Amino acid sequence: MQTPRPGRDILDRALRASWLAAIFIALVLAPSHPYDALSLLAGQLIAFLHFIFLRKIVKLFTEKRGGAGALIAIKLVLVYGGLMALMSWGRVQYAPLCAGFALPFAALFLKSMMMLAFGAGPASLMRRGKPAVLVAMFLALAVTSPARAADPLPSTSGTHGATETRPGDAATPDPSHPQPGANAAEAHHEEGAAELPNWLVILHDWNPGNPVINWLDENQVIVFAWIAGFLFLFISWIAMRNAKMVPGVLQNAIEWMVESMENIAGGLLGEKHIQRHFPIIGALFFYILTINMLGIIPGMKSATSSLDLTLALALITFLYVQFWGIRNLGIVGYLDHLAGSPRDAIGWAMLPVMLPVHVLGELAKPVSLSCRLFGNIFGEDTLIVVFVGATAMLIKASLVALAVPPMAGITALFMMLQTLTSIVQALIFSLLATVYLYMMLPHEEHGPDESHAEAHATH
Amino acid sequence: MLFPAALGLGLPIGIGLAAIGSGIGIGFLGKGAMEAMGRQPEILPKLQVAMIIGFGFAEALTIYAFVTMFFLQGRIG
Numbered sequence: 001m002q003t004p005r006p007g008r009d010i011l012d013r014a015l016r017a018s019w020l021a022a023i024f025i026a027l028v029l030a031p032s033h034p035y036d037a038l039s040l041l042a043g044q045l046i047a048f049l050h051f052i053f054l055r056k057i058v059k060l061f062t063e064k065r066g067g068a069g070a071l072i073a074i075k076l077v078l079v080y081g082g083l084m085a086l087m088s089w090g091r092v093q094y095a096p097l098c099a100g101f102a103l104p105f106a107a108l109f110l111k112s113m114m115m116l117a118f119g120a121g122p123a124s125l126m127r128r129g130k131p132a133v134l135v136a137m138f139l140a141l142a143v144t145s146p147a148r149a150a151d152p153l154p155s156t157s158g159t160h161g162a163t164e165t166r167p168g169d170a171a172t173p174d175p176s177h178p179q180p181g182a183n184a185a186e187a188h189h190e191e192g193a194a195e196l197p198n199w200l201v202i203l204h205d206w207n208p209g210n211p212v213i214n215w216l217d218e219n220q221v222i223v224f225a226w227i228a229g230f231l232f233l234f235i236s237w238i239a240m241r242n243a244k245m246v247p248g249v250l251q252n253a254i255e256w257m258v259e260s261m262e263n264i265a266g267g268l269l270g271e272k273h274i275q276r277h278f279p280i281i282g283a284l285f286f287y288i289l290t291i292n293m294l295g296i297i298p299g300m301k302s303a304t305s306s307l308d309l310t311l312a313l314a315l316i317t318f319l320y321v322q323f324w325g326i327r328n329l330g331i332v333g334y335l336d337h338l339a340g341s342p343r344d345a346i347g348w349a350m351l352p353v354m355l356p357v358h359v360l361g362e363l364a365k366p367v368s369l370s371c372r373l374f375g376n377i378f379g380e381d382t383l384i385v386v387f388v389g390a391t392a393m394l395i396k397a398s399l400v401a402l403a404v405p406p407m408a409g410i411t412a413l414f415m416m417l418q419t420l421t422s423i424v425q426a427l428i429f430s431l432l433a434t435v436y437l438y439m440m441l442p443h444e445e446h447g448p449d450e451s452h453a454e455a456h457a458t459h
Numbered sequence: 460m461l462f463p464a465a466l467g468l469g470l471p472i473g474i475g476l477a478a479i480g481s482g483i484g485i486g487f488l489g490k491g492a493m494e495a496m497g498r499q500p501e502i503l504p505k506l507q508v509a510m511i512i513g514f515g516f517a518e519a520l521t522i523y524a525f526v527t528m529f530f531l532q533g534r535i536g
Contacts, residue, residue: 264508368519375522378529428515435512 010111015051018044018107022100028141029096036096036206042086043100050079051104095206102299142212196385198224198301224303228291236286261285264427265434273441277434280320284313285430292377292422296415302422305378307370314366314373317433322362325440337440338362365436369429376425380418387411467535470528477524484517 022044026037053075060068204217216223239254265281266274295302303309326334340354387410394403492510
């Protein structure tokens with residue numbers, strides 16, 4: 001295990017694992033979609049070549065030998081030329097080619113993450129958690145099974161069944177007039193504003209009419225929110241699995257983040273209350289941060305670019321704040337707070353004005369929270385989509401050499417801006433929740449707050 | 460004037476006006492925060508938090524205009 005250059009070892013084994021996975025998936029796909037299986041293998045081959053060339057180039061550069069330029073040229077022609085030729089050939093499907101191309105990257109990512117977590121690769125899951133592997137294989141089979149061949153009225157009954165069996169889902173686009181699945185999905189996509197295709201859209205284009213894929217595609221926001229939630233849980237679980245007094249790398253990073261967030265929120269809320277309220281404030285911050293950051297990964301989407309999720313988060317915050325307001329102030333005190341604390345004749349005279357104003361102010365808080373988060377993330381995503389679209393248009397006009405380098409640079413710049421926006425918006429959301437909470441809590445806790453500040457000053 | 464045409468003219472102007480207001484607000488906030496930082500550098504962490512919250516409030520006004528634009532965009536035709 002402890003080789004002098006462990007990264008190289010991981011790369012070799014990840015490539016081998018990705019070949020095994022590609023051949024397995026191709027064998028599964030071969031009876032129903034023979035061309036898709038071939039395209040998957042072609043994508044895998046091209047990504048494999050990419051890694052081989054990359055390693056050779058890096059070796060030439062680190063050992064300061066010549067010939068790296070020529071190798072780069074050969075690689076560009078072979079890998080990207082091969083990719084473009086395959087795509088323009090027409091027979092090759094776009095989705096399986098992309099999936100094949102992504103396989104080694106995914107294997108490398110998974111392997112390095114799991115090595116970091118368990119000191120063993122994903123194969124160790126086979127021994128540890130057999131149910132999880134079985135569920136994953138079942139899901140893979142359900143997704144790849146062609147619904148078209150199964151029944152005579154394929155897509156209509158497929159979508160209909162998917163919507164009928166889950167009556168609680170309000171996210172289905174238009175259940176009143178059932179269209180064929182592909183058309184309905186296209187209309188669904190054209191209704192919304194432009195966005196980059198994520199892997200669910202690609203999956204849907206590849207195998208339309210499959211009920212599982214249809215359900216996933218219709219509830220993209222929920223799926224990506226789940227992915228972010230599980231990622232968040234997984235990373236924190238890895239970091240805190242073997243918590244030690246002298247922390248390791250990941251534990252140190254996570255502890256630093258949590259502690260600084262607690263300090264920031266504690267400076268607003270005071271020492272006494274932060275103990276009680278940090279769980280929800282910190283969870284809001286890290287959950288929103290994970291969701292926002294997910295949008296930077298190609299093929300993923302930040303779920304906060306939909307008003308549904310941000311409104312849900314804001315409503316949770318609103319209910320939490322009101323609950324603690326009632327609990328801390330009591331019913332009478334809460335109503336008094338809403339009425340603007342009338343103490344004299346003028347205060348009571350202004351009551352009919354002040355009460356609606358305060359109630360409206362409380363109701364405006366979730367709206368403002370959700371719209372701010374949604375607008376920022378959606379605007380950032382739209383900006384990137386516009387630039388990617390412009391690049392695509394220039395490539396269509398066969399201005400590749402002119403279009404790609406500057407446009408890619410601009411897009412990368414905006415992606416850095418997106419990183420900043422993600423962090424700042426998550427911070428603003430959770431800090432505003434803290435401020436709203438602070439307004440609801442009893443205000444005479446200046447004593448502990450000041451002593452807290454003094455304790456910091458004396459340190 | 461046709462409704463879509465009025466909308467197409469009005470939305471960008473509205474966003475621009477909102478952005479002017481937010482820009483002035485954020486500028487004042489930044490100015491005040493910078494001056495305070497220069498006078499009293501040790502207050503930096505607390506100041507930054509308050510500044511970011513202020514930025515959030517000031518920026519939200521433009522975001523409202525932006526969200527309104529998204530809601531009305533489809534009706535431009």
